[in-house]
Amino acid sequence: MKANNTLYLKKNTKAQVGIGTLIIFIAMVLVAAVAAAVLIQTSGTLQQKAQSTGKQATQEVSSNLMVKTIEGVRAKNSATDMSSTIDLLKLKVGLNVGSSPVDVNQVVISITDGTTANNLVYAGNEKSYASTGQDNGDMDNFGSSASENLANLLVNSTTASSSFNNSDNYYTVEKIRDEDSSFSQGNPVMNTGDLITVYISTISDSAVSAGYSTLGTTNVSSGMKTSGLNLVPRTTVNIVLTPESGAATTSDFVAPSSYGVKETVQLYP
Known part of the structure; x- marks a missing residue:
């Protein structure tokens, strides 16, 4: 078993x-x-x-700068003897809602009339046109007075890396509203609520040849400097404001078919 x-x-x-x-x-x-x-x-x-x-x-x-209006001014000798071109642009510029402060010293303005294009820097900018070994490239005789800086823009030239007319290289500004008193010619920083006027020279060759004595409220009897632009009636103008940071601001307008007897012409909007 x-x-x-x-x-x-x-x-x-x-x-x-x-x-x-x-x-x-x-x-x-x-x-x-x-x-x-x-x-x-x-x-x-x-x-x-x-x-x-x-x-x-x-x-x-975010688009920081906002162009509210643009006015054109004609050079003249009298109320009946005026330039056939717009010789000075006055841009009223502010900030959009929520924008951070903008240093106008770093804003580049490009303007073209379809034939000539100028790239302009602020008249107090010491770097753009400075030559090697030279610290100062701002507009000659640039100072703390907005009216004097405008006069220099229209009638004088500057020697930096080379000699050139102020009219086709610089722009100047003047404050309209600055509640905190933070904006100045030497420190042009815009805060929320600030409003300024930007002056762009558009002096034509014909206006220089005519020898007009006044442009706006500025005495230019010493002789205006050409900007190379020619803003005759029906001219299409493009202006681009490019800040250091933020989107560029573009403004386009077409000059009226006739300036008539107006010294100041509303161009935009």
Whole structure:
């Protein structure tokens, strides 16, 4: 008679112990700690970059400057003897709602009449036209008086990296509203609520040849300097204001078919 074979499973409740197991455990803890540190550092860096990029993107997509009106002024000798061209533009400029402060010293204005294009910098800008080894590239005789700076813009020239007319290289400004008294000729920073007048010379060759004595309220009997522009009736003019940060502001207008007997002509809007 054959005996029955019975199989029994051996129960072993003892865990494996030893230095090898301990080393593996410590290694796993160290790897996890290093991975966590890398993730925390990376997330912090990404957060800072995201905040910085978001702030810059907000500044770039917001149009800071806003041109409210543009008036044209004709040079004259008398009420019946006036230039056939617009020789000075007066842009009333403010800030859009929510805009950050704008340093006018860094704003570049481009203007074209379809034939000639001028890129203008602020008359107090000391860097744009400075030559090598020379600190000052602003308009010669630039000072704290807005009216004197305008007169220099219309009748004088500047020697910086080269000699050139002020009319086709610079523009000047004058404050209209500045509640906190923060805007000046030497520090032209616009804050919310500020309103300024930007003067752009558009003196034509024909106006220079005619020798007119007055342009607006400015005495130009010493002789105006040409800007190279020629704003006769029906001229299409494009003006672009490009700040240091933020979107550029564009203003286009077409001069009236006739200036008639008007010394000051409303051009925009």
